[in-house]
Amino acid sequence: MRPINQQVVLVTGASSGIGEATAIRLRQRGFIVYAAARRTARMRHLLGLGIHVLALDVTDDASLKQALQVIMQQQKRLDILINNAGFGTYGAIEEVPLADGRRQFDVNVFGAVRLIQLVLPIMRCQRSGRIINTSSIAAKVYEPLSGWYMGTKHALEGISDSLRTEVAAFGIDVVMIEPGATNSQWAGIAKQALLRDSGSGAYQKLVWEVAAQLDLFAKVGSAPTTIADLMERAATARRPRTRYVGGFGSKTALFARRLLSDRQFDAAVALILGLGYRYYQRRKS
Secondary structure, three states: OOOHHHOEEEEEOOOOHHHHHHHHHHHHHOOEEEEEEOOHHHHHHHHOOOOEEEEOOOOOHHHHHHHHHHHHHHHOOOOEEEEOOOOOOOOOOOOOOHHHHHHHHHHHHHHHHHHHHHHHHHHHHHOOEEEEEEOOHHHOOOOOOOHHHHHHHHHHHHHHHHHHHHHHHHOEEEEEEEEOEEOOOHHHHHHHHHHHHHOOOOOHHHHHHHHHHHHHHHHHOEOHHHHHHHHHHHHHOOOOOOEEEEOEOHHHHHHHHHHOOHHHHHHHHHHHOOOOHHHHOOOOO
């Protein structure tokens, strides 16, 4: 492995939350860090820390190519890509407009995969590299009104697992970070979408229970620096794990999913949300 102070890292979604904390943490460790996001004004303070700031929209192919061109012109290499850009759309699968569902997949899945496609030729030529994808425990568990978001995380994990076996021969590692509840803007954005699309109508009772849970996540969720710790471990390990799990409730949730059957997990979700298990079942006449 090259010395840390010679390794170049690109972090997407770095204007707040986990991405911002990760960019700062890796710069403190000595990496050459490029922090990228659509909202560059929110990253100006990073310049004072020696972090390079890039405008990047993961759904815009020209923007992706321009960002990589800048990095290659300045550094001639890219050692680590951290695909962190993403957001959560909550709402009943029936009620979320398909355009919003597509937008969710465009950002969380297709944006990340397109950037991977553009980065891989660089890393193959180097015969080394590391791709770190921000997944979630949502890739392993589920709850109502989160299908679009959790669907993106399930998809990203499946793609990442396949990718890992494709690029190993080129000296490229693929790692997934699986956070639990995190204290960031994510929960507020998800709640806003939830209330907008499903705040009235057939799913209203369920909406308010899930909205209360999102409020709780925002209050008791782990600090973004907790997940930045995982990112640092994934970036610096000589032989990284395929997955790193951490954050509020993450290990408990994954243990429960392994232990319980689907029906038992359904019942556990109902209990957590304050609903009777029969809420999920059609009552027999």
